[in-house]
Amino acid sequence: MVINWIGLNTIIRREMSRLMRVPIQAFVAPWISALLFIFIFGSVVGGRISQIGGHRYLEFVLPGIVMLNVVNAAFLQSTSQVYFARFLHYVEETLVSPLSYAEMIIGVLVPVVVRSVVTALGILAIAALFGASSVRGIGEFIFWIVGVSIVFGLLGNIIGLWAKNFEQLTIFNVFLIAPLSFVGGVFNTVDMLPGWLHWMAWANPFFYFINGLRHSMIGFTEAPEALGIGVTFALAAIMFAIVLRLYSTGYGLRE
Amino acid sequence: MTPALSISHLRKVYKSGTVAVDDLSLDIAPGDFFGFLGPNGAGKSTTIHCVTGIATITSGTVEVFGIDAVKNYREARRHIGLSPQEFNVDTFASCVQILDWMGGYFGMGRAERKQRADMLIEKFDLTAHAKKQFRELSGGLKRRVVLARALIHDPSLLILDEPTAGVDVELRRDLWRYLQELNAEGKTILLTSHYLEEVERLCRTIAVVARGRVAQIGPKHDFFTEPGGLEQAYLRASGAAPELIAAGDH
Numbered sequence: 465m466v467i468n469w470i471g472l473n474t475i476i477r478r479e480m481s482r483l484m485r486v487p488i489q490a491f492v493a494p495w496i497s498a499l500l501f502i503f504i505f506g507s508v509v510g511g512r513i514s515q516i517g518g519h520r521y522l523e524f525v526l527p528g529i530v531m532l533n534v535v536n537a538a539f540l541q542s543t544s545q546v547y548f549a550r551f552l553h554y555v556e557e558t559l560v561s562p563l564s565y566a567e568m569i570i571g572v573l574v575p576v577v578v579r580s581v582v583t584a585l586g587i588l589a590i591a592a593l594f595g596a597s598s599v600r601g602i603g604e605f606i607f608w609i610v611g612v613s614i615v616f617g618l619l620g621n622i623i624g625l626w627a628k629n630f631e632q633l634t635i636f637n638v639f640l641i642a643p644l645s646f647v648g649g650v651f652n653t654v655d656m657l658p659g660w661l662h663w664m665a666w667a668n669p670f671f672y673f674i675n676g677l678r679h680s681m682i683g684f685t686e687a688p689e690a691l692g693i694g695v696t697f698a699l700a701a702i703m704f705a706i707v708l709r710l711y712s713t714g715y716g717l718r719e
Numbered sequence: 720m721t722p723a724l725s726i727s728h729l730r731k732v733y734k735s736g737t738v739a740v741d742d743l744s745l746d747i748a749p750g751d752f753f754g755f756l757g758p759n760g761a762g763k764s765t766t767i768h769c770v771t772g773i774a775t776i777t778s779g780t781v782e783v784f785g786i787d788a789v790k791n792y793r794e795a796r797r798h799i800g801l802s803p804q805e806f807n808v809d810t811f812a813s814c815v816q817i818l819d820w821m822g823g824y825f826g827m828g829r830a831e832r833k834q835r836a837d838m839l840i841e842k843f844d845l846t847a848h849a850k851k852q853f854r855e856l857s858g859g860l861k862r863r864v865v866l867a868r869a870l871i872h873d874p875s876l877l878i879l880d881e882p883t884a885g886v887d888v889e890l891r892r893d894l895w896r897y898l899q900e901l902n903a904e905g906k907t908i909l910l911t912s913h914y915l916e917e918v919e920r921l922c923r924t925i926a927v928v929a930r931g932r933v934a935q936i937g938p939k940h941d942f943f944t945e946p947g948g949l950e951q952a953y954l955r956a957s958g959a960a961p962e963l964i965a966a967g968d969h
Contacts, residue, residue: 468793474823478809478816485811553807557868560771560801561824562793719733719765719774 471563475571479545483575490541490579491586494533498587501529505651506594516653517684522596527678528650530587531612535645535673536637537583538613541576542620543633550624555717565711569621569704576617577610584609604680604689611696612673616641618703625707625716645670649678654686669695721785722746723876723907724770729779731765731931739765741931742779747909747924749784749875752902754922754939755911758957762931763911764804767880771801783876797825800874802866804881804911810854814845814864817853818871825872832871839867842897859886866894870901877901878909883917895921915949925949927956934958 483490506522513521549555558568591597599605619636627633648670654662665671672692679685711717724747731740740762747753757763768774770781772792781788781795788795808817815836822832840849843863848856853864866882879898883891898921902908912918918925919939926936935942935956942952 468824468826470826470828471824474820477823478812478820481812481816482809549809552810553805554809556773556803556807557821558824559773560796560799561821562796562826563824564793714775718772719768 465564468563468567471561472567472571475558475563475568476574479571479575480578482545482548483541483579490537491582494537494583495586495590498529498533499590502526502587502591502594502596505529506596517682519682519684520596522591522594523598523682524678524684525651526587526591526596527681528648528674530584530681531608531670531674531677532645532650533583533587534580534609534613535616535641535670537580538576538616539620539623539637539641541579542572542617543624543627545572545575546621546624547627547630547633550716559717565708568711569618569707572621573614573617576620577613580613581609599681600683601680605677607693608673608677608680608696611693611700612677615696615699615703618700618707621707622703622710625710644668645674649674649686669699672696720749722782723749723751723784724909725780725782725785726766726770727780727782729766729769729781730777731762731769731774732777738931740769743928743932744779745926745933745936747876747907749907750902750905751907751924752898752922753907753909754918754925755909755928756915756918756925756953756957757911757928757934758959761928761957763928764880765931766928767801767803767878767909767911771799771878772796773803797872798875800869800872800877802869802877802879802882804884806853806861806865808853808861808865808868811852813852814840814849814856814867817864817868821868822871827872835871835873836867839870843867844893859890862886863890874906876907876909880911881913882910883912883914891917915953919949927953929957 502522505525510521515521516524588597588599623633623636647664648668649665654665654671657665672687672695675685675687676689676692676696679689727744729740729743730738732738743762743766755763765774769776770783770788772788776789783795783798786795786798812820818836818839819832822835827835840846843866845860845863845867848860853861856864862882862885869877869879883894886894895917898908910918910922923939924937925939925942927934935952942949945952
């Protein structure tokens with residue numbers, strides 16, 4: 465099948481144009497939120513907590529703060545793109561065009577990755593002001609930011625297709641993503657949890673995302689790297705297959 | 720000769736169970752100006768949505784210049800330009816962006832997109848509004864943008880779903896003239912409208928749809944040979960109440 469590169473590039477340009485209409489919401493808001501986290505954990509709480517694995521507490525929590533914001537950026541960008549295109553019906557422009565389903569999905573994912581990467585880099589720049597911005601493995605760091613944003617971009621695509629109203633868009637964020645990400649090891653190691661809760665950490669994919677990013681930034685890890693990478697690839701592959709199936713059947717898109 | 724559009728035994732049933740189109744078949748010859756008439760809810764827009772990919776087809780086949788519009792949808796869609804009844808546009812985008820993006824979806828290069836967009840913006844008298852957001856435009860201007868968008872990739876088959884609904888007389892006349900020019904250049908046009916005068920003036924072939932089926936189809940003059948002309952033929956074919964048909968006779 466011949467790839468419609470210009471068509472794909474056009475979807476990306478359109479979504480980047482939409483993204484740049486709301487720079488405060490897309491970028492400034494998460495940076496301010498991260499700044500507050502960094503200030504509290506760096507200057508207020510951090511000074512009273514002993515080191516974890518030989519690292520200052522701020523250095524320990526920073527990867528979690530970055531990951532929380534990457535997950536949010538990816539999910540919100542994706543749900544917003546897909547849902548608004550349906551809500552305003554301009555998704556029909558792409559449905560009547562010679563675009564493949566894969567091109568439509570990738571066209572949604574690229575702006576998701578861009579927003580996530582810019583958000584992460586901004587937080588690193590803020591953390592640098594507090595002397596806590598270190599990246600030991602740049603390739604590994606990029607893998608975790610891009611990989612996780614793809615996973616949540618695809619999940620957001622599914623929710624964007626499924627949602628019938630604005631409230632449904634927020635349900636997953638409030639009841640699933642936020643709780644799982646907070647208990648996924650942002651602020652603590654697995655060892656700090658009561659023993660009977662350890663299994664919950666191991667079963668939580670956020671734990672692997674945060675742990676992987678933490679390893680790339682400060683070298684601290686609580687789980688085998690290969691396991692986390694495998695979980696990320698598996699989730700991305702499963703989600704992509706689901707989204708492709710939904711597009712090809714027209715779920716949420718076609719009448 | 721391969722029809723520009725061939726619909727065979729098309730059926731569309733919505734999830735709710737509503738049968739919107741029921742065993743609808745028709746062929747449109749290349750170069751024809753085809754009027755697609757019917758009362759509200761007859762299945763005109765749903766048929767168009769099935770042809771263009773906005774709706775899934777429950778059963779039946781659709782071919783565009785001999786290309787299967789489901790199995791080979793990407794190739795089939797290259798030939799179609801659609802101006803829908805409802806505005807399906809990113810309302811925060813400008814007229815220029817809307818045309819540029821649509822050209823991009825169809826794989827047109829930057830220079831070609833710009834040239835076509837500039838030509839259409841001038842043709843539809845949109846120059847003064849080219850950089851305004853779609854939501855800032857009046858109803859008539861919005862309609863022009865959507866029509867220009869349908870033409871950006873120079874399609875061979877133009878599908879216009881009530882293109883003159885809500886536009887002023889001047890634009891309507893301009894549009895008629897432009898559509899006649901396009902048809903004279905060889906483009907096939909499928910037009911739905913509730914203005915019988917419009918259909919009478921523009922179309923060479925007419926189909927009347929009622930309850931999801933083609934009730935009557937044929938050359939325009941067939942409709943005028945019937946007593947009461949097109950309006951009476953339309954009312955009879957669409958299954959209007961007898962007293963309504965009788966009222967039209969007086």
